[in-house]
Amino acid sequence: MRNGGDNRGRLLLISLIVTSLFLITLDLRGVQVLSGLRNGTQSALSPLQSVAASVFRPVGNFFSDITHLGRTRGEIEKLQASNEKLQQALINRKNADAELAQLKSVLDLAGTAKYKVVNARVISLGSTSSFAQTISIDAGTNNGVRQNMTVITGQGLVGVVKISYPNSALVQLTTDPAFRVGARVAGSQQIGILSGQGTNKGVLQLLDNRTTLKVGDVILARGSQNNRPFVPGVPIGEVSKVDNAAGAITQTADVKFYVNFSALSVVAVVTGAPQADPRDALVPRAPVPTPVPTVTIYAKPSESPTP
Amino acid sequence: MFARRFLISFPIFVVVYLIQETIVSQFRVFGSGFSLFLIFALLWSALGTPELGALTGFGAGLLMDLSQSSSGPVGQWTLIMILAGFSISYLGYGDDNFRGNPLSLVVIVALAVPITRFLYLILGFMFGGELGSATHIFTSLIASGLWTVAIVPLLMPFVTRIHSGLFIDMSR
Numbered sequence: 447m448r449n450g451g452d453n454r455g456r457l458l459l460i461s462l463i464v465t466s467l468f469l470i471t472l473d474l475r476g477v478q479v480l481s482g483l484r485n486g487t488q489s490a491l492s493p494l495q496s497v498a499a500s501v502f503r504p505v506g507n508f509f510s511d512i513t514h515l516g517r518t519r520g521e522i523e524k525l526q527a528s529n530e531k532l533q534q535a536l537i538n539r540k541n542a543d544a545e546l547a548q549l550k551s552v553l554d555l556a557g558t559a560k561y562k563v564v565n566a567r568v569i570s571l572g573s574t575s576s577f578a579q580t581i582s583i584d585a586g587t588n589n590g591v592r593q594n595m596t597v598i599t600g601q602g603l604v605g606v607v608k609i610s611y612p613n614s615a616l617v618q619l620t621t622d623p624a625f626r627v628g629a630r631v632a633g634s635q636q637i638g639i640l641s642g643q644g645t646n647k648g649v650l651q652l653l654d655n656r657t658t659l660k661v662g663d664v665i666l667a668r669g670s671q672n673n674r675p676f677v678p679g680v681p682i683g684e685v686s687k688v689d690n691a692a693g694a695i696t697q698t699a700d701v702k703f704y705v706n707f708s709a710l711s712v713v714a715v716v717t718g719a720p721q722a723d724p725r726d727a728l729v730p731r732a733p734v735p736t737p738v739p740t741v742t743i744y745a746k747p748s749e750s751p752t753p
Numbered sequence: 754m755f756a757r758r759f760l761i762s763f764p765i766f767v768v769v770y771l772i773q774e775t776i777v778s779q780f781r782v783f784g785s786g787f788s789l790f791l792i793f794a795l796l797w798s799a800l801g802t803p804e805l806g807a808l809t810g811f812g813a814g815l816l817m818d819l820s821q822s823s824s825g826p827v828g829q830w831t832l833i834m835i836l837a838g839f840s841i842s843y844l845g846y847g848d849d850n851f852r853g854n855p856l857s858l859v860v861i862v863a864l865a866v867p868i869t870r871f872l873y874l875i876l877g878f879m880f881g882g883e884l885g886s887a888t889h890i891f892t893s894l895i896a897s898g899l900w901t902v903a904i905v906p907l908l909m910p911f912v913t914r915i916h917s918g919l920f921i922d923m924s925r
Binding site: 463470473480570609616624 | 774785802803808810831832877883885888
């Protein structure tokens with residue numbers, strides 16, 4: 447090949463490249479065979495992914511926790527050393543508790559807004575080779591999950607169903623660079639477009655140049671026509687930084703998402719939304735400071751000191 | 754003979770693909786994690802002839818395209834992997850000093866993984882995809898290179914043994 451004598455090799459390379467270009471063309475033209483192949487692969491893989499999620503998710507959560515708890519790593523390692531045996535047993539229990547808590551919170555949120563939801567477990571955390579940010583869930587068309595349905599947790603918006611298979615679905619996360627959602631600011635009702643950036647923050651661009659944002663403003667989904675892909679009123683996040691560039695046509699701001707995308711285990715797909723917009727009913731309540739009890743101790747010297 | 758050996762290696766790729774899709778995809782680690790399948794495919798290609806590298810890239814790319822989490826059209830990974838597989842095998846073809854040195858294999862695969870992913874991103878952008886923030890892309894590419902440096906030495910003993918068992922006289 448390097449000596450230039452191998453025409454067969456060149457022919458093979460060109461044939462393979464042409465084949466791949468042919469495949470791309472077919473797929474972009476919407477030929478059903480290729481999407482059927484992908485669906486078939488996913489149908490075959492989803493039961494295996496469900497089993498693997500049950501077995502390996504506690505381990506995955508364990509590594510994820512270590513990654514995100516850098517500040518207290520020393521303390522964690524100290525505790526790990528002394529509780530090594532107990533921890534393994536507790537991890538499974540914690541995992542179940544966390545799933546239960548997530549399920550409860552998502553049902554609370556859905557109940558407040560009167561959303562009709564289908565609960566699902568996260569069975570895969572998406573591609574690690576491409577830059578798309580997705581998750582796979584164990585509910586699909588057999589459970590009423592369709593393309594372009596809103597996916598939420600108790601904290602707020604997770605993403606939107608991109609592809610629905612019979613027993614699973616692919617969800618595009620809010621953090622995905624290709625993600626766009628119409629958003630509004632709770633209270634002031636200013637509207638804008640929020641886009642994912644590949645990180646745990648999104649960028650909100652307001653549509654009206656006469657309005658202003660401030661840090662701490664809560665951002666909600668504005669909702670789509672017929673509630674797809676987005677039902678209205680779902681909390682997305684809060685403004686963490688406002689960009690006041692002098693030359694900007696409209697104001698933009700960084701929005702920190704409410705949902706912790708590295709700890710997703712249970713989500714809900716909104717299959718039906720109420721006729722009435724819940725407006726600001728789902729805005730997270732500010733934490734109420736708990737009163738700190740004070741104890742007064744009176745010290746009284748004894749009358750006869752002991753020798 | 755060549756086709757038969759190539760077909761024998763296919764189940765190995767399917768097993769690695771299943772491990773990637775079912776087990777590795779459960780972990781979210783620093784910098785969006787790593788793709789065991791991509792690393793395996795490039796390492797396998799690096800050990801073979803350019804013809805075999807292109808064919809390996811074709812098969813591996815096709816499997817990657819069938820992944821549910823693949824965001825691009827079917828054929829996008831195939832195209833990129835054909836070029837990556839051919840290039841990585843062409844670089845070391847005929848140079849036994851290169852193939853015999855584990856360090857050079859680690860370096861070449863660690864460079865090839867982020868380059869392949871970057872080319873996939875660019876091609877996806879040409880097909881109308883979104884790029885995302887530059888920081889995220891940069892972090893992800895650097896992290897994938899670092900993960901590759903950590904994983905290739907672990908994979909290499911298995912991959913080289915299986916590969917030499919199947920293709921020893923094809924690559925000479």
